[in-house]
Amino acid sequence: MLDAGKTDEALLEVNNIEVIYNHVILVLKGVSLKVPKGGITALLGGNGAGKTTTLKAISNLLKSERGEVTKGTIRYRGERVQDLLPSDLVKMGVVQVMEGRHCFEHLTIEENLLTGAYTRGIGRAELDADLEMVYDYFPRLKERRRSQAGYTSGGEQQMCAIGRALMARPETILLDEPSMGLAPQLVEQIFEIVKSLNEKEGYTFLLAEQNTNVALRFAHHGYILESGRVVMDGPAAALRENPDVKEFYLGVSDEGRKSFRDVRSYRRRKRWLS
Amino acid sequence: MPDQLIFAMEVFLNGLMAGVLYALVALGFVLIFKASGIFNFAQGVLALFAALTLVGIMDGQVPFSHLINAVFGTDIHHFGWHVPALAAILLTMVVMVALAWAVNHFIFRHLVGQEPIILFMATIGLAYFLEGFGDIMWGADIKKLDVGLPQGINTVIDEVTYGIFGYGFFIDNLDLWATFVAALLVIALVIFAQYSKHGRAMRAVADDHQAALSVGVSLNFIWVMVWSLAGFVALVAGIMWGTKSGVQFSLSLIALKALPVLMLGGFTSIPGAIVGGLIIGVGEKLFEFAIGPMVGGATENWFAYVLALLFLVFRPQGLFGEKIIERV
Numbered sequence: 001m002l003d004a005g006k007t008d009e010a011l012l013e014v015n016n017i018e019v020i021y022n023h024v025i026l027v028l029k030g031v032s033l034k035v036p037k038g039g040i041t042a043l044l045g046g047n048g049a050g051k052t053t054t055l056k057a058i059s060n061l062l063k064s065e066r067g068e069v070t071k072g073t074i075r076y077r078g079e080r081v082q083d084l085l086p087s088d089l090v091k092m093g094v095v096q097v098m099e100g101r102h103c104f105e106h107l108t109i110e111e112n113l114l115t116g117a118y119t120r121g122i123g124r125a126e127l128d129a130d131l132e133m134v135y136d137y138f139p140r141l142k143e144r145r146r147s148q149a150g151y152t153s154g155g156e157q158q159m160c161a162i163g164r165a166l167m168a169r170p171e172t173i174l175l176d177e178p179s180m181g182l183a184p185q186l187v188e189q190i191f192e193i194v195k196s197l198n199e200k201e202g203y204t205f206l207l208a209e210q211n212t213n214v215a216l217r218f219a220h221h222g223y224i225l226e227s228g229r230v231v232m233d234g235p236a237a238a239l240r241e242n243p244d245v246k247e248f249y250l251g252v253s254d255e256g257r258k259s260f261r262d263v264r265s266y267r268r269r270k271r272w273l274s
Numbered sequence: 275m276p277d278q279l280i281f282a283m284e285v286f287l288n289g290l291m292a293g294v295l296y297a298l299v300a301l302g303f304v305l306i307f308k309a310s311g312i313f314n315f316a317q318g319v320l321a322l323f324a325a326l327t328l329v330g331i332m333d334g335q336v337p338f339s340h341l342i343n344a345v346f347g348t349d350i351h352h353f354g355w356h357v358p359a360l361a362a363i364l365l366t367m368v369v370m371v372a373l374a375w376a377v378n379h380f381i382f383r384h385l386v387g388q389e390p391i392i393l394f395m396a397t398i399g400l401a402y403f404l405e406g407f408g409d410i411m412w413g414a415d416i417k418k419l420d421v422g423l424p425q426g427i428n429t430v431i432d433e434v435t436y437g438i439f440g441y442g443f444f445i446d447n448l449d450l451w452a453t454f455v456a457a458l459l460v461i462a463l464v465i466f467a468q469y470s471k472h473g474r475a476m477r478a479v480a481d482d483h484q485a486a487l488s489v490g491v492s493l494n495f496i497w498v499m500v501w502s503l504a505g506f507v508a509l510v511a512g513i514m515w516g517t518k519s520g521v522q523f524s525l526s527l528i529a530l531k532a533l534p535v536l537m538l539g540g541f542t543s544i545p546g547a548i549v550g551g552l553i554i555g556v557g558e559k560l561f562e563f564a565i566g567p568m569v570g571g572a573t574e575n576w577f578a579y580v581l582a583l584l585f586l587v588f589r590p591q592g593l594f595g596e597k598i599i600e601r602v
Contacts, residue, residue, distance in 0.1 A: 090489065103485070115474055
């Protein structure tokens with residue numbers, strides 16, 4: 001499982017970025033990370049740690065929310081990308097699946113998928129072939145293809161959002177909180193599909209996730225964010241075994257499960273220790 | 275057949291024709307509202323501006339001639355040529371596309387993600403600006419517009435109905451043309467929105483700006499496209515109304531008649547704009563015919579609004595409006 005992510009070539013490189021919303025709210029205070037080609041990289045952390053902001057900084061969706069990368073660089077295949085438009089980035093092969101699905105509610109599932117191929121100037125035959133590819137991975141979507149996306153279930157919407165991103169035939173998919181609001185069984189299913197997309201089709205994933213447990217089982221490499229900074233990173237297997245991660249993110253420690261009362265943030269403990 | 279019934283039928287037909295003209299204006303609103311959630315107060319002025327530009331180009335008027343003459347002390351008004359109607363319509367369309375680009379570039383591009391009320395206020399500002407700009411560019415006098423559409427009583431309908439009822443209906447040729455053009459326009463727009471790539475992207479943008487951005491749809495392109503389409507619809511409405519009653523300031527007030535049409539048909543439905551227009555057109559004419567004499571007439575001024583109010587109470591999304599989807 002870990003072999004695919006072992007290549008050292010960094011496809012995406014985020015170097016010490018700082019993000020400010022509305023010119024005043026400092027959200028990221030120097031985040032750096034590398035996403036290797038063909039790997040699944042997980043971005044972990046609690047609410048407000050800066051996971052979504054990091055992904056949006058990469059896909060350049062920050063500007064429409066009045067956010068701005070004020071320091072640092074973001075490079076994709078060695079090229080500086082932070083001044084590009086989101087559509088340019090999609091053309092370069094980076095697509096984001098946003099937190100909370102964001103399907104086009106009044107469009108049918110199939111129309112949603114077709115919109116994903118907007119930036120590619122391809123004909124009907126090729127579109128149909130790609131639709132079939134998506135339906136192969138998500139047979140459920142084929143059954144619901146004529147339904148308005150707004151009336152489908154949360155799991156189906158998540159599949160639709162991922163399928164829509166696949167229709168752009170990207171190289172890298174930024175996946176924001178795929179587990180949000182889904183039953184554990186569905187979460188497992190979605191992650192299985194992510195894994196097989198990574199292994200069979202060679203898609204590179206950068207995923208933000210609160211569900212540390214699931215994410216670390218499927219990812220090759222992990223970064224842990226806290227209050228806008230990377231506080232720890234390493235191979236997923238190593239992170240899983242790390243006692244601090246175990247205690248603060250997986251909720252288990254040598255003394256067994258702890259009371260919620262005693263749970264403190266990792267950074268706080270580190271400050272005490274150092 | 276009793277005379278009253280025959281009159282009512284004629285009133286009904288005329289109401290349909292008037293409704294088509296209302297619908298044409300409402301269409302422009304629907305397009306912009308659908309794609310950007312902006313209620314475009316400037317749609318009526320857009321129609322006025324389009325009609326002014328069309329007349330100006332056809333007559334070979336020098337744009338900004340008053341301004342130029344005042345500044346340089348010259349006395350120029352006309353180039354001295356006349357442009358054929360079809361070429362002038364095409365040129366006007368070019369102007370409307372340029373206007374669409376400017377509107378997006380200088381105003382709405384900077385307001386992405388703002389509250390709807392702020393966007394609405396911006397369109398009010400745009401309406402006043404455009405009104406003044408049109409005046410400076412082409413002069414404020416009332417102009418006659420004739421693009422070669424037939425006008426006057428349709429003799430075929432007159433004779434046929436005379437043969438049947440012994441009374442010839444008065445239907446204006448121009449209204450028939452307007453109906454035909456509106457039908458064509460609606461069919462084209464629906465096909466465009468439902469089946470073309472950019473139409474689909476337009477609906478996607480309407481649903482979710484951020485998600486549309488994330489799959490690589492360029493908001494700027496879509497908005498310029500939508501404002502151009504609205505400009506085109508405004509041009510058609512401007513031609514019809516301008517031919518009927520001359521190109522003058524009051525043309526921009528037809529926007530107010532489009533409001534009740536929208537409330538009836540739904541702000542997001544293209545066919546709804548047409549059906550709403552027809553209902554209002556027929557409703558107000560028949561109401562004036564049947565009830566008007568009892569209350570001293572002039573019901574046409576308020577009938578549409580009362581109907582719209584009733585709709586707001588009982589069916590706020592209109593007849594064809596999209597139901598607000600909310601999953602819990």
